[in-house]
Amino acid sequence: MALNIEDIQRIAYLARIEINEQEAATTLTKLSGILGLIEQMQAVNTEGIAPMSHSQDLTQRLREDVVTQTNQREAFQAIAPLTESGLYLVPKVIE
Amino acid sequence: MTNSIINASLAQLSQMLASKQVSSVELTQAFLTRIQQHNPTINAYIALDNEKTLAQAQAADARIAAGDAEALTGIPFAQKDIFCAKGWKTTCGSKMLANFVAPYDAHVISQFDAVGAVNLGKTNMDEFAMGSSNETSYFGGVKNPWDFDRVPGGSSGGSAAAVAARLCAAATGTDTGGSIRQPASLCGFTGLKPTYGLVSRYGMIAFASSLDQAGPMAKSAEDCALMMNVMAGFDARDSTSLDRPKEDYTRGLSAVTGSQPLKGLRVGLPKEYFATGLDAGVSKVVQDAIAEYRKLGAEMVDISLPNSQLSIPVYYVLAPAEASSNLSRYDGVRYGHRTAEYDDLLDMYMKSRAEGFGAEVKRRILIGTYVLSAGYYDAYYLKAQQIRRLIAQDFTEAFKQCDVIMGPTAPSTAFKAGEKADDPVAMYLQDVYTIATNLAGLPGMSIPAGFSNGLPVGLQIIGNYFDEARMLDVAHAYQQVTDWHQAMPKGIE
Numbered sequence: 001m002a003l004n005i006e007d008i009q010r011i012a013y014l015a016r017i018e019i020n021e022q023e024a025a026t027t028l029t030k031l032s033g034i035l036g037l038i039e040q041m042q043a044v045n046t047e048g049i050a051p052m053s054h055s056q057d058l059t060q061r062l063r064e065d066v067v068t069q070t071n072q073r074e075a076f077q078a079i080a081p082l083t084e085s086g087l088y089l090v091p092k093v094i095e
Numbered sequence: 096m097t098n099s100i101i102n103a104s105l106a107q108l109s110q111m112l113a114s115k116q117v118s119s120v121e122l123t124q125a126f127l128t129r130i131q132q133h134n135p136t137i138n139a140y141i142a143l144d145n146e147k148t149l150a151q152a153q154a155a156d157a158r159i160a161a162g163d164a165e166a167l168t169g170i171p172f173a174q175k176d177i178f179c180a181k182g183w184k185t186t187c188g189s190k191m192l193a194n195f196v197a198p199y200d201a202h203v204i205s206q207f208d209a210v211g212a213v214n215l216g217k218t219n220m221d222e223f224a225m226g227s228s229n230e231t232s233y234f235g236g237v238k239n240p241w242d243f244d245r246v247p248g249g250s251s252g253g254s255a256a257a258v259a260a261r262l263c264a265a266a267t268g269t270d271t272g273g274s275i276r277q278p279a280s281l282c283g284f285t286g287l288k289p290t291y292g293l294v295s296r297y298g299m300i301a302f303a304s305s306l307d308q309a310g311p312m313a314k315s316a317e318d319c320a321l322m323m324n325v326m327a328g329f330d331a332r333d334s335t336s337l338d339r340p341k342e343d344y345t346r347g348l349s350a351v352t353g354s355q356p357l358k359g360l361r362v363g364l365p366k367e368y369f370a371t372g373l374d375a376g377v378s379k380v381v382q383d384a385i386a387e388y389r390k391l392g393a394e395m396v397d398i399s400l401p402n403s404q405l406s407i408p409v410y411y412v413l414a415p416a417e418a419s420s421n422l423s424r425y426d427g428v429r430y431g432h433r434t435a436e437y438d439d440l441l442d443m444y445m446k447s448r449a450e451g452f453g454a455e456v457k458r459r460i461l462i463g464t465y466v467l468s469a470g471y472y473d474a475y476y477l478k479a480q481q482i483r484r485l486i487a488q489d490f491t492e493a494f495k496q497c498d499v500i501m502g503p504t505a506p507s508t509a510f511k512a513g514e515k516a517d518d519p520v521a522m523y524l525q526d527v528y529t530i531a532t533n534l535a536g537l538p539g540m541s542i543p544a545g546f547s548n549g550l551p552v553g554l555q556i557i558g559n560y561f562d563e564a565r566m567l568d569v570a571h572a573y574q575q576v577t578d579w580h581q582a583m584p585k586g587i588e
Contacts, residue, residue, distance in 0.1 A: 008461070015419060015464040016426075016441070017457055018449035027461065033520045034462055040408045041478050044485070051480030052487060054305050055291045055536020055560075060334060075198045081433035088428055091440045 003032055100125055101261035102581060105170060105318045108264055112159055112169045119159065119169030122264075123152035123213050126171050130215065130262050133587060136243070139256040141176055141234045142184045142217035151213045158211045166321050168211035173263035175254050176217040177224060178309075179298040180204045187300045188220040188232040188250075191425050191432045191451035201298025202330045203267060203309050210325050215263050219253030222453045223422065224274055224302045226250050227525040230516050231455040239282060240584040241550055245509040248278030248525075254312050255282040260587045265313035265322060269299060270539075271306045272410055273505075273529030279312060279541035280504035280553025285570065285580060286312045287319045290560050291536035292337035295330030303417035304335070306410075306533045315580050316542065316570035320344040323563060339561070347568040355392030356572045362388060363398035363497030368528055374507040376547030381503045384544035384554045384573070388501070391572050396497045400489040405482050406531040407523055412466050412479035413534075418456075419463025425451060458519065487535040490557075499569055500557040503528055504541040508550035528555060538563050542570045543579040551582075 005021075008028050012019040019027065073086060082089040100122060103111070111117045127145055134140050148171070155169035179185045179197035181204075186192045200208065207214065221231040229237040229252025237252040239245040240260035247256045251268030255278030258266050268275040270288035279286030287310045294309040301307065311322035323344040330336045350356075364385070369378065389395065427433035427447030434446035452460070466475035493500060506527055515522045532539040537560060541553035554573075558566040574580050 007465075011461050011465050011468070013445075014468060015460050016423075016444045016448055017452070017460065018445040027458065030458055030519055031461060031465075033518075034411060034458070034523075035465075037520055037523070038408045038411055038466075038475065041405060041412070041482055042474075044402075044405065044478075044482055046478055046481035046485075049481040049484055051477055052484035053480060054335060055487065056335075056337065058292075058335060058337075061331070063331065072198065076429070079194075079196055079198065079430045081427055081430075090428055091437065091443055093440050 105321050108170050119152040119155040123171045137238045137256050139253040140216040141219045155211045165210045170264050171213040171215045173215050173218045173257040173266035175268050177269050177300045178204050188222040190233040202295035206325050221250035222456050224250040225455050227522050239509045246512050248281035250274040251278050258284045258312050265318050268312045269309045271303050272533050273526035275310050276529050276541040277505045281509040283543045283551025285542050287540040290538045292335050293327045295333040295336045297332040301421040303414040315574050316567045320567045344564050348571050351572045358392030360393040361396050361497040362393045363396050363493050363500040365398050365400045367400050367403045368502030377552050380545040380552040398493045402485045402489050403531050409479045409482045410530045412475050415459040415463035416467050419460045483534050486531050490535045494559045502555050504553035504555040508547050532557050
């Protein structure tokens with residue numbers, strides 16, 4: 001699967017990472033190398049093999065629906081880029 | 096005093112503390128002085144807070160005086176900067192988190208705190224643990240204490256250099272594709288990646304959640320066993336933490352005695368791990384170590400892991416896919432870097448992430464985004480998960496013929512800084528022998544086995560699920576008859 005510059009820009013947009021043309025060109029070269037490595041997988045016949053997501057094939061545990069955390073808004077907002085009156089501030093999203 | 100402290104085992108340090116030969120404050124101060132002296136060159140630590148550290152040492156001394164000490168009370172450890180530690184700057188080696196002060200403790204940190212261990216500081220690492228040389232860190236590279244022109248390996252490069260240069264009693268690391276074992280090999284010490292699920296990932300900054308696992312980085316197998324007793328254990332806050340009875344990982348060590356302590360042990364040698372691509376000097380050291388194991392009574396069995404060459408392609412689909420999802424949380428809203436100027440929300444996201452992430456992290460996010468994008472999921476992600484099962488089945492088959500597997504940890508000794516920095520594919524091949532165990536979820540370790548051209552070489556030991564205690568015994572047996580694990584780099588005394 002050969003990528004081009006437009007693909008790189010589209011993927012970067014999906015990943016919400018701004019990328020300029022020069023970066024896109026460098027990224028194209030490096031990503032193509034990595035995808036070349038990944039292509040080796042296609043030679044393997046995997047028909048009928050169940051995908052493995054975890055080594056122990058765990059099922060998710062459930063816990064009692066009880067409060068386990070206390071409110072730590074001040075501690076958490078102390079490390080936020082921008083807050084006001086206990087709210088996280090972002091650019092206006094609703095006109 | 097210094098030399099007897101810096102090369103002492105954890106058990107010896109514990110004994111010295113118990114017998115009041117040294118206090119935790121003195122011990123901690125000795126390491127802080129060494130850090131002050133050597134860290135400006137080596138760059139192993141990226142966050143130090145002597146006040147906090149010494150307060151912990153004082154508390155430990157009080158605990159020892161009260162007769163309430165545990166095995167690791169008062170012993171100073173270095174913590175990889177991937178673990179959140181309340182009140183400590185926790186950056187994961189990234190500009191994105193350069194000003195992040197963790198509001199809570201990772202499970203691993205609270206486990207060390209609970210036994211009264213001392214946190215010496217946070218260690219440098221490849222950005223978000225993505226790298227095999229520590230060169231992707233926003234805070235600069237780390238020098239290999241054996242040769243300052245060379246890399247310590249990665250991603251746990253700071254912890255590795257701190258252990259090798261004796262800037263801590265021992266350290267913690269994490270291993271997603273080899274990040275404990277490859278640096279252990281390149282810096283000449285003992286490192287263990289436990290079975291997936293044994294050590295809680297709570298508060299450990301996520302890279303690839305189905306592969307990430309924390310473990311000890313120390314001088315000897317015995318030290319690693321003592322640390323495993325503290326680190327391992329069920330934690331409900333990690334959804335993949337395994338609920339099983341607590342083990343004493345030191346339980347078998349004292350029985351490793353006599354001339355043939357490993358009689359009856361079957362060691363599998365995978366032919367794929369001794370094929371082309373392995374440096375001749377490394378191969379020689381590994382073969383010598385295997386010969387030593389024969390003398391200890393072990394029986395060698397030729398085995399095959401036929402799908403092992405697929406582990407790198409599979410890993411570079413699965414790990415970036417999980418990373419692209421995990422790292423989507425860095426949006427500049429609640430914590431982390433936010434760009435100075437932006438027009439709207441989308442622009443804020445895109446600029447913050449462009450500025451906050453380094454080149455390698457961006458590459459992996461892009462690969463992950465690509466392989467998960469519409470139309471490609473089956474060809475990449477699903478296919479990789481299917482081959483992952485084939486790789487795991489190879490090990491299941493192999494362990495019908497042997498008890499542990501041995502081979503090289505890394506294909507070469509430490510390479511020069513800059514040598515592979517511009518070639519991601521060449522860098523990825525550093526983990527060719529370590530990645531398969533992460534994919535299978537198996538425990539793996541690296542122990543010092545000698546030198547090639549003056550640089551350390553590690554022997555890898557891979558065990559079956561939950562077989563850490565046996566692996567530690569096997570490593571301990573070798574360390575009873577060799578002294579590679581006690582070798583120190585020159586110029587760090």
